Amino acid sequence: MTDKHVPETIVVEQVWQVPFRHYAGTITGRYLQEFRDNRRIFGRRCPKCRRVLVPARRNCERCFTETDEWVQVQDRGHLVTFAINCVKYVGMPDPPYIMGLIRLDGADTDIMHYIRGVDLSDVDRAGRSLRIGTRMRAVWKEKRTGNVTDIDYFMPEGS
Amino acid sequence: MRVGIIGVGQVRSQAAKKDVFSDQTTRIAKDALRDAALEIGDMDRIVLGEYDLVTGRTAEHMYTTPAAGGFLKDEIRINDDGLFAIAQAYMGILAGHCEIALVISTGIASEGPQELITNMRLSPFHHRSLGLHEKLALAMQAHQYRGRHRITERQSAAVAVKNRSNAMGNPCAHLRRKVTEGRVLESPFDCWPVRKLERAPWSDGGCALILASEPVARRYCPTPVWIAGVGWSNETYYMEDRDLTELSAVRRAGEMAYRMAGIREPMKELDVAELYDVTTYHELMACEALGFCAPGGGGRLVEEGVTSMGGAVPVNPSGGVLSSNPLSASGLARLVECVLQLRSRAEGRQVPSAETGLAQSISGYAAQRACIVIVRR
Amino acid sequence: MKRVAIVGVGQTKFVSQRRDAIHPEVANEAARAALDDARLDIDQIGALTVGVMDPFDGVDCCDRWFCGAAGGYNKPVVRINTAGATGMSTVIAAYEHVASGMFEIVMAVAEQRVGECQDAQTLLNTCTCPYHERAMGVAAISLGSLPATRHMHRYGSTHEQRALAAVKAHRHAMNNPFAHLRFEVTVDDVLGSPIIEWPLHLLECCPRSDGAVALVLASEDVAKTITDRPAWINGVVSIADGCFFGDRPDIAYRDALAIAAHRLYDRCGIKDPLREIDVAELYIPFTSLELTQTEAYGFCPEGRGGELLEEGVTWMGGELPINPSGGVLCTNPIGATAAVRAAEAAIQIMGKGGMRQVPNAETALASGLGGMLQFHTIMLLGAEPR
Numbered sequence A: 001m002t003d004k005h006v007p008e009t010i011v012v013e014q015v016w017q018v019p020f021r022h023y024a025g026t027i028t029g030r031y032l033q034e035f036r037d038n039r040r041i042f043g044r045r046c047p048k049c050r051r052v053l054v055p056a057r058r059n060c061e062r063c064f065t066e067t068d069e070w071v072q073v074q075d076r077g078h079l080v081t082f083a084i085n086c087v088k089y090v091g092m093p094d095p096p097y098i099m100g101l102i103r104l105d106g107a108d109t110d111i112m113h114y115i116r117g118v119d120l121s122d123v124d125r126a127g128r129s130l131r132i133g134t135r136m137r138a139v140w141k142e143k144r145t146g147n148v149t150d151i152d153y154f155m156p157e158g159s
Numbered sequence B: 001m002r003v004g005i006i007g008v009g010q011v012r013s014q015a016a017k018k019d020v021f022s023d024q025t026t027r028i029a030k031d032a033l034r035d036a037a038l039e040i041g042d043m044d045r046i047v048l049g050e051y052d053l054v055t056g057r058t059a060e061h062m063y064t065t066p067a068a069g070g071f072l073k074d075e076i077r078i079n080d081d082g083l084f085a086i087a088q089a090y091m092g093i094l095a096g097h098c099e100i101a102l103v104i105s106t107g108i109a110s111e112g113p114q115e116l117i118t119n120m121r122l123s124p125f126h127h128r129s130l131g132l133h134e135k136l137a138l139a140m141q142a143h144q145y146r147g148r149h150r151i152t153e154r155q156s157a158a159v160a161v162k163n164r165s166n167a168m169g170n171p172c173a174h175l176r177r178k179v180t181e182g183r184v185l186e187s188p189f190d191c192w193p194v195r196k197l198e199r200a201p202w203s204d205g206g207c208a209l210i211l212a213s214e215p216v217a218r219r220y221c222p223t224p225v226w227i228a229g230v231g232w233s234n235e236t237y238y239m240e241d242r243d244l245t246e247l248s249a250v251r252r253a254g255e256m257a258y259r260m261a262g263i264r265e266p267m268k269e270l271d272v273a274e275l276y277d278v279t280t281y282h283e284l285m286a287c288e289a290l291g292f293c294a295p296g297g298g299g300r301l302v303e304e305g306v307t308s309m310g311g312a313v314p315v316n317p318s319g320g321v322l323s324s325n326p327l328s329a330s331g332l333a334r335l336v337e338c339v340l341q342l343r344s345r346a347e348g349r350q351v352p353s354a355e356t357g358l359a360q361s362i363s364g365y366a367a368q369r370a371c372i373v374i375v376r377r
Numbered sequence C: 001m002k003r004v005a006i007v008g009v010g011q012t013k014f015v016s017q018r019r020d021a022i023h024p025e026v027a028n029e030a031a032r033a034a035l036d037d038a039r040l041d042i043d044q045i046g047a048l049t050v051g052v053m054d055p056f057d058g059v060d061c062c063d064r065w066f067c068g069a070a071g072g073y074n075k076p077v078v079r080i081n082t083a084g085a086t087g088m089s090t091v092i093a094a095y096e097h098v099a100s101g102m103f104e105i106v107m108a109v110a111e112q113r114v115g116e117c118q119d120a121q122t123l124l125n126t127c128t129c130p131y132h133e134r135a136m137g138v139a140a141i142s143l144g145s146l147p148a149t150r151h152m153h154r155y156g157s158t159h160e161q162r163a164l165a166a167v168k169a170h171r172h173a174m175n176n177p178f179a180h181l182r183f184e185v186t187v188d189d190v191l192g193s194p195i196i197e198w199p200l201h202l203l204e205c206c207p208r209s210d211g212a213v214a215l216v217l218a219s220e221d222v223a224k225t226i227t228d229r230p231a232w233i234n235g236v237v238s239i240a241d242g243c244f245f246g247d248r249p250d251i252a253y254r255d256a257l258a259i260a261a262h263r264l265y266d267r268c269g270i271k272d273p274l275r276e277i278d279v280a281e282l283y284i285p286f287t288s289l290e291l292t293q294t295e296a297y298g299f300c301p302e303g304r305g306g307e308l309l310e311e312g313v314t315w316m317g318g319e320l321p322i323n324p325s326g327g328v329l330c331t332n333p334i335g336a337t338a339a340v341r342a343a344e345a346a347i348q349i350m351g352k353g354g355m356r357q358v359p360n361a362e363t364a365l366a367s368g369l370g371g372m373l374q375f376h377t378i379m380l381l382g383a384e385p386r
Helices: A025-038 A123-129 B021-036 B061-067 B082-094 B114-119 B134-149 B153-169 B181-186 B214-220 B248-261 B280-289 B298-303 B329-342 C023-038 C062-066 C068-072 C086-099 C120-125 C142-155 C159-173 C187-192 C255-268 C287-296 C305-310 C334-350
Strands: A041-045 A069-073 A076-085 A097-104 A111-115 A135-140 A151-156 B003-014 B045-049 B074-078 B100-108 B189-192 B204-213 B225-234 B272-274 B356-363 B369-376 C004-011 C047-051 C077-080 C105-113 C195-197 C210-219 C231-240 C279-281 C363-370 C375-382
Touching: A025 A041, A076 A111, A076 A123, A076 B134, A097 B134, A123 B189, B003 B021, B003 B082, B003 B214, B003 B329, B021 B061, B021 B100, B021 B204, B045 B061, B045 B082, B045 B329, B061 B074, B074 B082, B074 C077, B074 C086, B074 C231, B082 B100, B082 B204, B082 B225, B082 B329, B082 B356, B082 B369, B082 C077, B082 C086, B100 B329, B114 B134, B134 B189, B134 B280, B153 B181, B153 B280, B153 B298, B204 B214, B204 B329, B225 B248, B225 B329, B225 C077, B248 B280, B248 B356, B248 B369, B272 B329, B280 B298, B280 B356, B329 B356, B329 B369, C004 C023, C004 C086, C004 C334, C023 C062, C023 C068, C023 C105, C023 C210, C047 C062, C047 C068, C047 C086, C047 C334, C062 C068, C062 C077, C068 C105, C068 C210, C077 C086, C086 C105, C086 C210, C086 C231, C086 C334, C086 C363, C086 C375, C105 C334, C142 C195, C142 C287, C159 C187, C159 C287, C159 C305, C210 C334, C231 C255, C231 C334, C255 C287, C255 C375, C279 C334, C287 C305, C334 C363, C334 C375
Parallel strands: A111 A151, B045 B074, B045 B100, B272 B356, C047 C077, C047 C105, C279 C363
Antiparallel strands: A041 A069, A076 A097, A076 A135, A076 B189, A097 A111, A135 A151, B003 B204, B003 B225, B100 B204, B225 B369, B356 B369, C004 C210, C004 C231, C105 C210, C231 C375, C363 C375
16 A cells, blocks of 8 residues: 555444333332323422422432422423424434423422424424413323323413 | 643544544644643543543543553543543642643544433433433523523624634634624524524534643743632532522532632633533523623623623633534633633733633533633733 | 541442332432441532443433432532443542542442343443444453453463352352342352353353442541541552553453552552452452452462462452452442442441451452453552551
8 A cells, every 4th residue: 555545434334222121110110100090290298398399209309318208299380491492313303392391380390391282383483472481281192101201292271 | 739730732623523533632632742842651640521422432431541641541531521520630639649630531523413312311211202402401591591581682692793703713613704693693593592603513622731730830831820729510410400590500610619719709800711602691691600790690791792802801712612512622622721811822812911710611401510610820 | 638538338239120219219329328327417528429331321421310319419529430440430539539638528429220221231342442343242241251261371270260259259249238149159050151252151250230339538637536447548549551452462461450559559568468458359340350360469470360269368268358248240330340349348447347347457459440451440448547
């Protein structure tokens, strides 16, 4: 080989396909079971700060204390913030779609979920017209498996 | 005893290096050594600040450690933004663990789908099945912040105009073309409400700094830049349980660093700041969290030119992350610029008589983690 | 510069896969156990270092999810990842937090839930170079099998000698309530188990474990107010070799490890390691590596690691017990494993070893190993500060 040899750009393509299996444990498991079996959302209360944490979790990080009480919260609440994904990314859903944080009635933290029922033909118009504070309600799937996506999405109440 | 910075190195950021990523590491390391007029044998320790998965590898430092000259040397990798590696390297020198450390971060974004990779950082039970990724979460945060404090689109665009203009003076920046307010506000939405020209690109690049204990720094370098303060903190992973309108990890990290550096009035005592403007809104939020203005005052700050070149505290003379975003090296690059500024080696974007600089970094969903380094001449 | 001691440790009972808890909960258990052991409150912890490898737990940058529950809420947190050496590097990072004078009490938390992954070898294969090694199916087991073959060729070691390392580990693990695998094996059991990658049999290889460990480190100013038997960190060495196996002069001889060991002995004034060290918790994930590592540490002449095992020197009751906990062959939460070594060594110094306690343990060695025998981290602990 001489120095005049101009190397082509060799490229190695790789895709990782590695299976994982995650057990939800007793607290998160019950949280998701309630999604699947009863279309109910439960939070856990921290005995120290008394806050109801949703998603339900075993430990309150602020107090470094185990939560000790199941508290049912509503599947409706108000919109805290949102953003609209407008670009197709590898492995991500087709755009456009809205992701938002909703404060469910009875909870002290928000839940992250899709928001639908909003006309997205003009994204900027949609973003400006969907007001923070809008009352939202969950739309549940008929077939549920014990996943956060058992809630299909949240939508503005009265839509 | 103080810890000094006696050398900096970087490679130009660009869309894709199309190279073996660890070969970039060697270039960066050599650039820093050349700057310090030292040899690799003078380094006691290599401290890396880099992520796995982003280049399709686990244990990626298996490659970057030897490439950075780590053969038979002490090494440690901080798996976070590179500025956090400065914090660890700093403590390592004060602990007497080593005398000279090369802190390095190689950031290659072009080899993998970065948004999907950030989705893999989510809890499989709570968030993974949603189409959530870091860019979308940052947009959500920006939306809430601007709504709360009535930050206008023009104020946001002003950050982009400022930083992209500054980048013209930075030969290592990725994006080196000015933008007008009109172009910014017409650019398409990536993740509404953040427009393409209001957020950082993905870049390939990297940088390094050489830290040394005070006696060694004085021996090797006529004008070391001293680390005056370091701070870092984090918030909860659960975005649902945070006040997204405030970068509280930045605030706590800033308080820690200011305390160490003896800084009480940042606007008076800082000459230059390099903040992690992953979006225009995040520069404004960082200004507030660091006490450059009151909460909600970020928009007016940029409007009034306080953070422009020539203003009271120029922010991001390098062009910031908005102009170059080589992943884990983005935070470390903030410190590289501060050092160049303090050494009066930032031709084309020099802040005159810069004596005290602040570098800020964030990482994680909606700025979950933050690190601050304050340097002084 | 402050002297630093380990003043409390906690670990979870290691299993194949915890089905009753999710990642933050597992980390939280270890953190609580360490705080209980040190009789401290979480508010007394100034900072955290967290160690975990990506992406065995099925969550990238998993530390961001679990560090709050691990006690890092709103605190300074630094995340460490040095492949298999992660656990030890995490403790070393915590040591620097305290030795620097910046923090008085720091907690190091390391966690790994390898059981979440259904095919760990595929994942481990992803640490190999996509240009040169990945297609060859090189994975973690190769770092045990390739040296095994070479060691037999160069030094005449035997399968039976290697198998003794497994017999010893399993016997020791019977004394450790936290160990993952707790059943005794004979040489015949080991060599009769399925061959995974010749010459290594299944029982010569580490398991994949799920769990967490936490260590509380304190400066000399407060260590003795927390416990009257702290485990002082008297020496720390890390070393990095090149990444390609093919670059090593001879993989049967752990040259980089030998260099690291001698750096440590020099710094700590150790002249006769076999006599001066009372107990060692070493990162030995495959039986072959017990031979090569004991030689590198100078516990026996080069090539004679097999004889060392036959002579009982490194068994409980011997001159220098190695891995009274059962070691990595019985418990391997990869990113946390090296932190478990540090914790077990500290337990020995603190006199809390129960049935696995080595009597009068005053000097202990602990190690971490990462990459393809690339990263070695060693720590020397003592009942007295040096």
